[in-house]
Amino acid sequence: MTVFATSTLPFQSIYPQGIFSDWVLARGQWSGLRMSYRKSSRVTAIRASAEVPDSGVHDDASAPAVRKEIELEKRVVSLREMVNAFPPVPVLKETSTSKVAIGLCISVAILAIARKIMLKQEDRSYQGSVADLVRRGQIRSDRRGSKAFQALRGSASTSEMIIRDFFKLRQSVWLCAPCLSLKPMKYDDPFNNPYVKTDKSSSTVEMFGKVYRLAPVTLTAKEKSMHQKRRSRAYQWKRPTIFLKEGDSIPPDIDPDTVKWIPANHPFATTVSDIDEDLAQNNVYQKDGVPFRVKAEHEAMQKKLEALQNEQRVNEVSINLNSIDYFDQPIRSSKLQEQGFSNPQNDGSDSSSTNHHKN
């Protein structure tokens, strides 16, 4: 509720009273302006009316200064009167109820708009379950032949896409709800639930709006055995135990009816003998521990690593040994020279010294 603070000064409005008040009300309501009461105009007007000097009294000594002051004040007064000629801006006193009302109106408006968009998008965003195939990565959306679908995706605005994604998320959450919930899924009795209504008196069943009559099954035990005999005469088949390729000979003690011939161009015509059956059976029956192949690969890698490490050590040792020979030779030769022995290379006794070293 806005309260207009009235001015103490009488003023002449340039607008008719009714329009002015409506305009001010409208401005106050929609813009929510904080309107201030101009106190300065009142004070200045009072001062202006109080301080206007008498024109008949003059002081000869300060007349020009006084006149200047008076002129300045007149100008100020005229300016302020011009400003005051504009319609005053009333003061709005805001209350909490106005805030609540405004908030309520805005929220209602937003909800109405959102609901309209959602209703529109619900019709358009439900693109069918094929969209789930795209979501699962089974088909690509850009390769779909449906132009309408592509047009819909291309023309969607940001807000529509956000709402569409919201629907998809809601649907996915709903679909995943059973797995998210900790309680076991409650199910209805398939024979007795609101969708299945059985009328025993008239032998009818009403399901999903349709009425069905219950017709008893006519198959008897005798007819059943008759069919079994018919089939046993018509179909003679034995489970194959041996699989042979074209060109292979049949083993002598094998029933030919249990031989299955594999054509050469069969896509799964791999050799049977490649697989170690005992090992495969053990793999199937393994309950815990590392699977066989993983373990074998791990052991093979370990062995290879050890072999590499050993090889490195051997190489290091050989390098060290070679480095010892290289450094030892000049030292030995210098020592021999000191002791008076001749250069082994010149005397031809190098081989004997090297042989001695090797030994």
Next chain:
Amino acid sequence: MASPFPRLLPSLPFSPSSPPPRIFPGKPLPRLRAAVSAALQWNRKPQLAGETPRVVVVTSGKGGVGKTTTTANVGLSLARFGFSVVAVDADAGLRNLDLLLGLENRVNYTAVEVLNGDCRLDQALIRDRRCPSLELLCISKPRSKLPLGFGAKALTWVVDALRSRPSGAPHFVLIDCPAGIDAGFITAIAPANEALLVTTPDITALRDADRVTGLLECDGIRDIKMVVNRVRTDLIRGEDMMSVIDVQEMLGLALLGVIPEDSEVIKSTNRGYPLVLNKPPTVAGLAFEQAAWRLVEQDTMTAVMVEEEPKKKGFFSFFGG
């Protein structure tokens, strides 16, 4: 039909199959019985019959009749009933049970990797997060090859290993058989004790189903039940499609379920969300649940639903008359 009283409450003073006790001698209490059954109805569960694990092969002969859909939905129904189920996709070359269950991104190891020693059997089993008592095992990835003749042994070892696993044997092992009667069929039926024959009410599927039934009986599988899929009651009423009774008379097999044609099947395949999980349930979903119930109790259908003409509404029908 099984008793309506569940066996989940052993503290009941009466056994499920016996009538309730009489407080006042000579005066039965039908209202009390009805009230108790009504209160317990929502928690009714089927009673498991037969030796566990029950190894059931889902086969048809003809392709495209709904074997994989039946395997996925019946398997999930069984899991929802509280039974542990292992679904095996025995199609070595064309794997698609994982697609129907929405588990295609979680298949890392298959039975071939188990045979080769790349992983253990429990590592190859994929647990469905929606229903933890359902596990999926794929035989092989499309690029890997399982030698012909070796698959039957391998699958038999797998089922035997499941029987003796530390976490307990599953109640059901459902094997999704590939189409045809070639090596894949021979592999899939090797460890099975029972068979679920899926067919549609058209002559081509019936002929193949008859042949497959003959082969199953030659291999020693005698417990064969039939599921008639994609039934159009409107066409049956107009005599453009064989009725379920006609199908049964042709094949001579006990009826486990009749699944009506439902467009939700395609949608559920696209979503990777089996039909039986839809809420509200669909026509086909309810039919699958009923078939799963009968499978648990080793029961068969004694009556078939035949669509009738809708009731003609009278003048005062809009008043509620």
